[in-house]
Amino acid sequence: MNRLAGYFRVIIPIAYLIGIVGISIKIDNPQYFKVTSIFVPVSFLILMLFHRPHSFRFWITLASIGLMGFLVEAIGTNTGLIFGQYTYGSSLGFGVFGTPLNMAINWMMLVYLVAFVLQKWSINPILKSGVSAIILTLFDWVLEPVAIRLDMWRWDLQTPPFHNYIGWFLFSFIVFSIFYRFASKLHNPLANTFTVMHSLFFIVLNLIFRLI
Template sequence: MKLNRIQLCSILMVLFHLVGLYGFLNSELEVLFIALVPYHLLLMLGLLIYSTKDFSNNIKIFAVIIYLAGFFIEVIGVNTGLIFGNYSYGEALGLKVFSTPLLIGVNWLILVYCTGVLLEYLKIKNSLIFPLIGALILLGIDFLIEPVAIRFNYWSWSGGEIPLQNYLGWYIFSFLLFFVFKGLDFNKDNKAAIVLLFAQIGFFLGLNMWAF
């Protein structure tokens, strides 16, 4: 049976997250799999690009805006403590500029795009309800990510406590990013993006259940 690009990308997304979950839960492989995190993020971005049906200027504008916004909000946040609270990045996310991993913008881009595609699939049309729900989904994902990020040296919080400010800042910033997704006209039909979103949720949920 010949697979189309959506099916191929979906299978690879699930497979790599399952392998990653196994690696993170295996103490003998943990260091190796932490080192592979940046390459995993880039691979997922590559699969999203390959699976999309739209290479218009609008989707390129969307990607640039979300990447730059995500990166620079983290630059401000990590260097001032004004956005999310006082935190610092470890080495797991790779090369840093201004104490901020360059790939953190890719992470924001993947999360916003995949969640936005899901909301489009659910036919949420209201221009206010759309970002409200999108930001709520990303907030839920952040609750899953935070313990994993601390445990595996993605980032750490001053005093070891995650402040309420982090979740508030995450929600407000996500809310604004979904206005960009909703406002730009490009093809948002990409079922592989939905698969990736649920693969990520499953990955972090699995680590929360079994790694602590």
């Protein structure tokens, strides 16, 4: 398993690099962006393949966060009350209630990665959940211009309203509070690799999109 993890530490950065280059070249061809609908679940499956320890408590907690993430996104896009008025594009693949099922995976993966990075912080759980929520909200701020350009979703007002970030922070705080209460022990040799590459992917694309 350690050897396999070593291979993936090489494969994962290459895959993200190919994505950055490919998107930059195919920026005017939205059909290319549909690869995202496959990349998201495959990345999550690889990440979870190396997770330890396995327990019913961990999986039910993570699945609950995925379900909550999907529901809040579905409510948000259908009412505009939580994040603002927005609709999903085709890049994230199949969905119900106007919401891609991949949004559940997105929430599970993001919460898992942030929690992994901060798991050694021995601080008050409420404060830890707040810091984690701030990190995820900042990530959304970086993510938004890229997501819009890649047709993941689009805003009625072209750009996300300020209360989108308030909604992200409040919901993130809730799910992190749940995660830290029920699934705090994480071991995963690929988590740091995914965290770094996932962050760089959107930061670099953000910079590229400002130039083209």
